[in-house]
Amino acid sequence: MTRIPALFSLTGRVALVTGAGRGLGFEMAKALALAGASVTITGRDAGRLQAAAAAIGEASGQSVATAAFDIADGEAGREAIADLVTRQGRLDILVNNVGARDRRPLAAFTESEARALLEADLVGPMLLTRAAADIMAGQTHGRIIFVTSIAGHVANRDDPVYTTAKAGLTGLMRALAVDYARLGITSNAIAPGMFATETNRHLVENLDFARFVDVRVPAGRWGRPEEIAAAAVFLASDEASFVNGHVLVVDGGQTVRM
Template sequence: MTADVTTKTAGEPAASAPSAPLAPFRLDGRVALVTGSARGLGFEMAKALARAGARVAINGRDPGRLAAAAQAIAAGCGHEVETLAFDVADHAAASAAMAALQARHGRLDILVNNVGARDRRSLQDFTPAEAERLLATDLLAPMLLARQAAGYMAAQRHGRLITVTSIAGQVANRNDPVYTAAKAGLTGLMRALAVDHARDGVTSNAIAPGMFATETNQGLVDDAAFSAFVDVRVPMGRWGRPHEIGAAAVFLASDEASFVNGHVLTVDGGQTVRM
């Protein structure tokens, strides 16, 4: 598979090296790639980064859905939003798309590794091939994207690697072993990158979302019994609203987080601290 690269809305000059100091939590001049961002939490993080001034490229497998998402984000930020249509598990296509993005702008400042597939089954029900496929998408693909991005960032002496894990990487639920293992692995990867690239001017952090009322979770949101569980389990007594994830990504991408490295920012309404 080859990468389908398009742009939406009127073009602008390519981003130049960020000038310092920026206004607090501004990302003007920064170039960002957010994977899995045609909808859900990825879309909200991409939108927040764009509104903070970053030149954002969004990713997904469906060009039509990406185009609609790009138009929606551009309408809110007033500048170009690029689309990169590729499957993160297609390593050749992913690498080519990231290389093209970096070449086009001369830099890559922010990578948000957001793509994550889920398959809730007992480990006994997985064949080895099925487990490998899920791990290829949820762990190996972001690992390889982070490796490539870190190379660009180290060369320019600035970068932000942001990995979207999950509270499932910290606490486990029944019949979710492969996804849980992948998310825990991503946390370990994030910390390793934080150590390896800190002196290159590159930070590595993670966002661990809790239960958010995204399109993917709509069936559970509509389930009265499950929503009653959320009311009890989450101290704030509700689902997370998708837009509430955006500021976490902006913070970790910003200069204000310049000494935050190797950290998991949990955004779960307090779910993981409740007895």
């Protein structure tokens, strides 16, 4: 009898996960490593990356590489991908997770502040994806995953620039899903809702905001960071080979609540 191969195995695949020093990026990188992928994680803080790589390595039994650079620095991103391919020989999975937050009314932004947020959250990931896709096209295989936000679909008060960036990522993903599909590359997105990450700790501990979560999220709670992990593994896997141009919302039902 022919055995069914292990579902969602990433053995032999090479992944790059941005913004993986902590939070959702860390959990997705760990899950990819546990599924068998060879993982490189990126971020701006080299010390934090080393600690995260050690923790992922301990959990998965695999060596995890690091690359410290600012996502808004396009040349640094291209160099990081070139170095990864030199070491690994290929690149199969790009998880564009990193992003900056600056949630203020539009009138409160200077021109340079608005441009900086768009560079970090939209332009930087766009250029990194272009460099990765050049490699993937030569392999006729690739998985591009953008971590957007439910803010790419619904808007909060006084949050226009961040919302614009996330909606832009969603549009970029859909355009690349059309452009790259016949090169063997799928492009998809994960749109997280409210997750209890380190960045959100001040809100998680706020009792008034807890009441808001109870009302707005049908699940009645914050998402746990590890609950994002399986979404990344699925979209990166061969089992998702015909999933292209899709936004996988992971929000406890927040965006469907009246």
